[in-house]
Amino acid sequence: MLLTLTTTHQPATDLGHLLHKHPERVLERALPFGRATVFYPEATITRCTAALLLEVDPVALSRHTRGNESTPLEPYVNDRPYAAGSFLAVALRDAYGTAMTGRSKDRQDLADTPLPLVAELPCVAARGPSDLPERLFGPLGYAVETQPIALDPHFPEWGERPYVRLRVSGTVRLKDLLAHLYVLLPVLDGKKHYYIGDDEVDKLLRHGAGWLETHPGRELILGRFLRFRALVQQAAASFSPEEEGTPEETGLPAQPRPHVHDTRLDRVAKVLKETRAARVLDLGCGEGKLLRRLVEVPQFRDIVGLDVSARALETAADKLRLKARPELAARVRLLHGSLTYPDSRLRGFDAAALVEVIEHLEPHHLETLTENVLGDARPRHLVVTTPNREYNAVFAERGDEARMRHADHRFEWTRAEFRAWAEGAAKQYGYAVRYEDLGDVHPEYGPLTQMAVFRQEG
Template sequence: MLLTLTTTHQPATDLGFLLHKHPERVLERELPFGRAVVFYPEATEGTCTAALLLEVDPVALSRHTRAGEGAPLEPYVNDRPYAAGSFLAVALRDAFGTAMTGRSKDRPELADTPIPLVAELPCVAARGPADLPARLFGPLGYTVDAEPIPLDPLFPEWGERPYIRLRVSGTALLRELLTHLYVLLPVLDGRKHYYLGEAEVDKLLRHGAGWLETHPERDLITGRFLRFRELVRQAEAAFGPDPAEVEETPSEPRPRLHDARLDRVAEVLEASGAARVLDLGCGEGKLLRRLIPVPQFRELVGVDVSDRALEIAAEKLHLRERPELAGRVRLLHGSLAYRDSRLRGFGAAALVEVIEHLEPHRLNALTAHVFGDAQPRTVVVTTPNREYNTVFGEDAGLRHADHRFEWTRTEFRAWADAAGAEYGYTVRYEDVGDVHPEYGPVTQMAVFERKVGGV
């Protein structure tokens, strides 16, 4: 599948500075479902076109198809390698993630300037009414050209497939166009290739900020992006009431699972009495943001394997603007799969939705390095409860494409009990979020306490 981005803003080759991809180089990226390539078929002063080509591996797809999904041949014969949808959206975020933030070191003023842009996709999955592309992109100020693709050009009477040639054009900020494509391509498709969990709500709110709240098709976008009623309710609670509707007594929204989980972990860390705390797999710093206002925490250290995540964390925590945090909050680049002497001597550590992102064969190393080498007095671990996935409408599969495994309650406790016994920790368990009478909590949490010593 292919996406091209073209500008005639002069000099047009400045598009390379905005996309952070040099026009004279070819970038190749391996993804869990295939290979993405970024290249420039045209790069002149007058016109510059950047292309994102995605080759999806159908064999790999068949191996990861969930039980009971689709018709008998669906895992092997489908449109996923050819029609743009959620796969292309993931590849777009991976290839142009920095551009989507609107940052450009070499052309900062251009990043904040609307320029003429054209996005073209030769084959897009568009399951819905014929006017759906115009209803989605039109209110955002774009000119939309959607040409249906016939089932067979030689036999037009056979009708059309649910695919279109899509061209979206207008004068806009590049970051806005990329964000709109990232959100709306899966909405057009209506069939995401990965498990939908509460992380999708955060993703929609983050990338929909500033435009989705007032979009006339907000309900349609939210419903097709998230699909499941519980996730849609979480998003609606965050958006607040529809501006077009008047509610006499708006109800108090329930806290989102993501927030409830971080809030509970922060409470446990504070109750531990620790003064020095590690956030292992800190991501964008959401837990650290909750810990910073607590005077008890004299030193807070976030660790993540992603440089980009650490950059975002530093921005959101305003570390540069707050010199008083310089000696108290640190962000470290590192992998939990390797021993790291910088992590020793802390009173507490948290691994919030981290372990499931590791390959299973790396888990023993993480366990040894955290509990056996770093040895914080208190360790808090949260992870999805696989049994609860049925409540979301899936009989099998993982909640997120980046998860390498998910544990049942029995499996999680077996790992935690074994780790505690081997490294001298007692373990207690808590349920976080909604609890189903049969399937248990949506999130399971273990709190490890070292039996002797401590900091």
Template sequence: MLLTLTAISPQEAAWPATDLGYLLFKHPDRVFTRALPFGTATVFYPEASAGRNVAALVLEVDPVALSRREQPREGRPLEPYVNDRPYAAGSFLAVALREVFGTAMTGRSPHRPELADTPIELTAELPCVAARGPDGLPRRLFEPLGYRVETAPIPLDPLYPEWGERPYVHLRLSATVRLRDLLAHLYVLLPVMDGRKHYFVGQEEVEKLRRHGAGWLDAHPERELIAGRFLRFRELVRQATDAFPSLDEETAAPPSDPRPRLHDERLDRVAALLRDSGARRVLDLGCGEGRLLRRLLAEAQFRELVGLDISARALEIAAERLHLQERPELRERVTLLHGSLAYPDSRLRGYDAAALVEVIEHLEPHRLDAMTQNLFGHARPDVVVVTTPNREYNAVFEQPQTLRHVDHRFEWTRAEFQAWAQAAAGQYGYRVRFEGIGDEHPDYGAVTQVGVFEQTSRSPSGGSG
């Protein structure tokens, strides 16, 4: 795979284009080679003049060594041997950028410090980039950052264009930008376009996103998409909110919009439903960083609150945001538990009410039966409030999408959600009613759908505490 970086120096500029070598820490007259765990990276300059300087990074991935490292995925036994990893720019090239241009990415340049901090005319060109995702993905990612984006689809076979296109494009980016910013954008967004990485995605990826997304990701209109595809896992995305507070499942409403953003509207409605139920002891199942718990804490009615989440880090953030250490009196009302609804948990039994706010769509479909049994059959709170996206409403969005978040495993239509809810209610002795939250379309319904379950044998006064 190939990446070329071209610097243009106008005649009136005080610096020659060959100074790009000082920023990249690679001399234009030499060839630089570095061995990587998956292949070899080579940097050279096919063109170097005062007005125009082109630096080329060629990455040769060893497909034989790669096939020995990778394990076949379920249903794809030939994937370690037949794949696009050695040829289409993605996470391999992003790692190579960090390895060969690591100092340039920090913005340090002892010989040309003023140039390192100056936006210069740069063009990045990649003949083959993996672009798996919604239509126009390269433009959605790079245009908000000020780039002129040119893409050309790559046909499956040039001799037979009727066969269609592959999920790859020829990509050309042009802008007047600092070199370190261009490298950071490529480092983060190449794997985002690909939608997968060749290495294990763990805790350290959060720090990478914080470091290389600083100064631009928080204001990016596709920040949720970027964080979701870069980090892949919901608990890692949650941790990234420390550095990027605007990251959430829904984009904040414009300042001129008097309505609250959807997630706030959703939490406010769930809190009202719990309050109206008369519940005093409440479970927040999938509590995340404690946004719903914070609302419930403000009301004296809720004497005991329990937050459960599969992410230990999310629970740490919740404890910090709820100020449980600074306010001992709150620790008597709030308990945070590490656990999963995929397994029966005796700690969750005997509560008045439970809330699952945008939780079930993150479960693998084959775990839904276990979750349903553990919630309604084992824990058995008197009242259960469940919210989940309405898949039908996705057609209303400016960029229609199959799923709203990269970590969603499914999304239900209104009929599908109601079928599941009514079956669960009938099996475990509940009745259920439905409502919507947020904007409502005359054909597609509300953006969020809600099911409110009540035990049929529940006492009229509400609450068991």
């Protein structure tokens, strides 16, 4: 799949400065699902084009497809390697991540200036009404051109959709165009190739800042980007309801509601601080959101994040700015490892956290994790959070309480099931345990998130 970005601003080769990619060099990047290449098929003073070519490995793709999310042949026969959607959005962020921030060391004034830009994609998955591209890009000021692509010219009865050639053009900042493409390509597709969790809400709000709140198709974008009703409602809560009036109308300062995930992490960080711990573990740290809170607390002198994903650890290091902040080197360590194996590096800590981690394990691994954390690592305190399955009825359609909150969850516990596990584990390994509700609490279904705090006895 291919994305080209073209400008006629002169000198047009300044596009290389804005993208942080030199027109005379070819950049190749390995991705978990294939390879991305950035090159310039045209680079003159009057016109410059940067091309992002993404080659998806269909064999690797088939190996990572979960059987419960597809029909038997879908992992082998699908449009994922060819039609632009979430794969290309991920490659775009990987290739042009610095450009998406709007920063340019040599051309900051140009980065802040709207430029004549054209984005062209020869094949885009656009599942929905035929005017969907116009409904998404049009309100942002773009001229939108689409050309339907036949599924097979030899069988016209099969129809032309859902694939189109897409061209959007306008005078915009490069940063804005990249943000629009990053958000709206998966929205056009209506599907994503990766797990959708709380981090997706933050991504959407971050890249949608300044335009999503006023977009007439905001509800459509939220629904197709996030998919799950709980996440859609979480994102929607960040926008002020119209009936409450603007800050100017009410005379009150703007105070956006905190995200559910942020509230959870803030509370966990506070509980860890209350334990008076000096050495803390974030088990399953992901991209380091809890770690970023912990480093701001001088009390925590030794902070360790562990995750099974090496890529997530790289992102955490970038967001913590470990290379740019040498003062953190003596306090923060990021470890690659799995909680399904004993790990001597995790022993001797005052406190540890498992924030929205256990539900991603296969149930038969839970006993092993419990033994490795409480029996082998044995932190003096352990904070565990997990979704409350009963609360799903608030989100589910037609009262379907059996539906899990996220596709990547292997199980979700009721309040009684969570307490049964926690009390059994506490008794077996010599801990006392208390419970706390996090987030909204329904009078019948209980809290959105449930938390257990273990304290080593003796």
